[in-house]
Amino acid sequence: MPDTHPPASSAAGNPATAAGDPAGVIETRALTKVYPGKTPVTALDSLTVSVAPGVTGLVGANGAGKSTLIKILLGLIPPTKGQAQVLGHDTTAEGERIRTLLGYMPEHDCLPPDVTATELVTHLGRMSGLPPTVAKERAAESLRHVGLHEERYRLIGTYSTGMKQRVKLAQALVGDPRLLLLDEPTNGLDPAGRNAMLELIARIGSEFGISIVVASHLLGEIERICDHLVAIEAGRLLRADSITSFTQASEVLAVEVEEGLAQLAEELARHGLAATLRQRTLLVPLDGDETYDTVRDCVATLKLPLSRLEQRRHQVEELFRDENEGAVNA
Amino acid sequence: MPEQAAGVIHDLGYRSYDGPRLGRAQIVRALTLHSFRSAWGIGRGVKAKIVPILAFIVMCLPGFVNAFAVNRGNARLFGYDVYTPQLRVLVVTIFLAAQAPELVSRDLRSRVLPLYFSRPLRRGDYPLAKYIALTAALLILIEIPLLILYVGTIASAKNSHGVWEETRALIPGLGLGVLWAVLMAAIALVLASFTGRRAYATGIVAITCFLLWTLSELLINAEGGLTATTTAARIVGVFSPFTVIDGVRIWLGGTNQGLDPTNLGHFGPLYGVVAVVMLAASLGGLAARYRKASQA
Numbered sequence: 001m002p003d004t005h006p007p008a009s010s011a012a013g014n015p016a017t018a019a020g021d022p023a024g025v026i027e028t029r030a031l032t033k034v035y036p037g038k039t040p041v042t043a044l045d046s047l048t049v050s051v052a053p054g055v056t057g058l059v060g061a062n063g064a065g066k067s068t069l070i071k072i073l074l075g076l077i078p079p080t081k082g083q084a085q086v087l088g089h090d091t092t093a094e095g096e097r098i099r100t101l102l103g104y105m106p107e108h109d110c111l112p113p114d115v116t117a118t119e120l121v122t123h124l125g126r127m128s129g130l131p132p133t134v135a136k137e138r139a140a141e142s143l144r145h146v147g148l149h150e151e152r153y154r155l156i157g158t159y160s161t162g163m164k165q166r167v168k169l170a171q172a173l174v175g176d177p178r179l180l181l182l183d184e185p186t187n188g189l190d191p192a193g194r195n196a197m198l199e200l201i202a203r204i205g206s207e208f209g210i211s212i213v214v215a216s217h218l219l220g221e222i223e224r225i226c227d228h229l230v231a232i233e234a235g236r237l238l239r240a241d242s243i244t245s246f247t248q249a250s251e252v253l254a255v256e257v258e259e260g261l262a263q264l265a266e267e268l269a270r271h272g273l274a275a276t277l278r279q280r281t282l283l284v285p286l287d288g289d290e291t292y293d294t295v296r297d298c299v300a301t302l303k304l305p306l307s308r309l310e311q312r313r314h315q316v317e318e319l320f321r322d323e324n325e326g327a328v329n330a
Numbered sequence: 331m332p333e334q335a336a337g338v339i340h341d342l343g344y345r346s347y348d349g350p351r352l353g354r355a356q357i358v359r360a361l362t363l364h365s366f367r368s369a370w371g372i373g374r375g376v377k378a379k380i381v382p383i384l385a386f387i388v389m390c391l392p393g394f395v396n397a398f399a400v401n402r403g404n405a406r407l408f409g410y411d412v413y414t415p416q417l418r419v420l421v422v423t424i425f426l427a428a429q430a431p432e433l434v435s436r437d438l439r440s441r442v443l444p445l446y447f448s449r450p451l452r453r454g455d456y457p458l459a460k461y462i463a464l465t466a467a468l469l470i471l472i473e474i475p476l477l478i479l480y481v482g483t484i485a486s487a488k489n490s491h492g493v494w495e496e497t498r499a500l501i502p503g504l505g506l507g508v509l510w511a512v513l514m515a516a517i518a519l520v521l522a523s524f525t526g527r528r529a530y531a532t533g534i535v536a537i538t539c540f541l542l543w544t545l546s547e548l549l550i551n552a553e554g555g556l557t558a559t560t561t562a563a564r565i566v567g568v569f570s571p572f573t574v575i576d577g578v579r580i581w582l583g584g585t586n587q588g589l590d591p592t593n594l595g596h597f598g599p600l601y602g603v604v605a606v607v608m609l610a611a612s613l614g615g616l617a618a619r620y621r622k623a624s625q626a
Binding site for chain 1: 343344345346347349350351352353354356357360361364373374375436437439440441442443444445446447448449450451452453624625
């Protein structure tokens, strides 16, 4: 392997910036994918993005083009226009080479129920090009890294969803990849399982020194573990930036009152809070605990029936809609 | 953050791997071997071994019966080019109906294919490995009984001339066995790869093989049986892969009574063409099936 692991520390604070950065693990230039048909579907539309080493979140609503991008990066489908490079290799010409350097965890169920985790991961290690004994060793290690111990000798069909997700992650790790592509890794997990999975991914990124791209439609979830975020919508790049600049904009309080929304908005404005009305909810930028107090006081002053006051978990499309309107982000 | 869930992850440090990696050809070979083993139920549970092993034993029985008979002074019981024609159709159909889904439908059912396609394989490599594996499994099923027939016969041969005669008769039989394996593996795989539901896949393979064969047999009988010399009787064999293979055998000079009328008239080459078309269509269908699967 000529490639070396990028030291994890160098990744921190290195924003996913303009194309042409030679250190980028993924570089796309005007990447376009149109699925032909009676009504052609544009899945990716002139997407130019550069992903730096480290943990990067790829966020977008369902259908934003995340899966299409992943398939192109894996070299499985050719782009209609433009080009993409993964770890310095062109996806169209060097798909095989790229796939020796990549680990991929699909979104959906992909595990046969009637084999043990050890058998499956060993076999898939062989399919990644590992010699037989190495495949066995690395399968055992990968399964241990994801937290499967004696259970690994059980049939996968007897596993919980959380354990299955771990096996999917282990099979992506077994070939010692330089880059992991994880597609919705917390799919189907309960809150505790989600946390454990996210922590595991963060550990792999920081301690194993493997670059990771995590695709998700839940910004609130992956923002905790990412160094950078790439947001796409309808196949276009919305924004690529470091996580800090993203989250500053995403902290809002959602306030719902059963009546007097307009009054409340005025009152809040008087206290210096620029609230945005979204359907029947007021979104107030959150600057700390004082914001809660101000909102409480305003509601109390107007004697309005408060029905909801919560910190919003932003879905990315909402975040950008807000930003375009320029109301929430002062 | 829940302590419990995080706590189960051992901190033993990650080790990267800088040793040699196998090339694509070696990966395909590994997948072929893995699939060949599953075709015989090796590395799977006891239940997975029942059908292939039983099929193999049943297929070998006539060979042992022959050895016994020859030892008692009889002539060899079956021709190497036909063996026991109906039994072979039956056993090969059952073997394929059980094992072709084992090779392809399981992976479709559990949607494991993306895990293969995200590895350093090309999209044709997966079906190629499966095809080679099933062909090899069929070769074992078909050729070993022929070798038993051969060994059982020459064990009682009186002189080296007898051995030579047997060997000369055996070789075309082995060649036809290759045709059986190559063609039937392709047909069974493409049929099984249409569905991830194993029971359906088994049904599709079994029904296609049996129905087409029964159809051919019925039509031949309607035309007057294996001794008929009507044009219709001579060409109805093209409907079923088994009778197509038998037609090729007769075209190439086989004289033993098999599945088709032994006198095909001018229609021998037709069987050759149909065999090639069936093989090409099956392999083309298989490639197309997995080209689609690799992009889904």
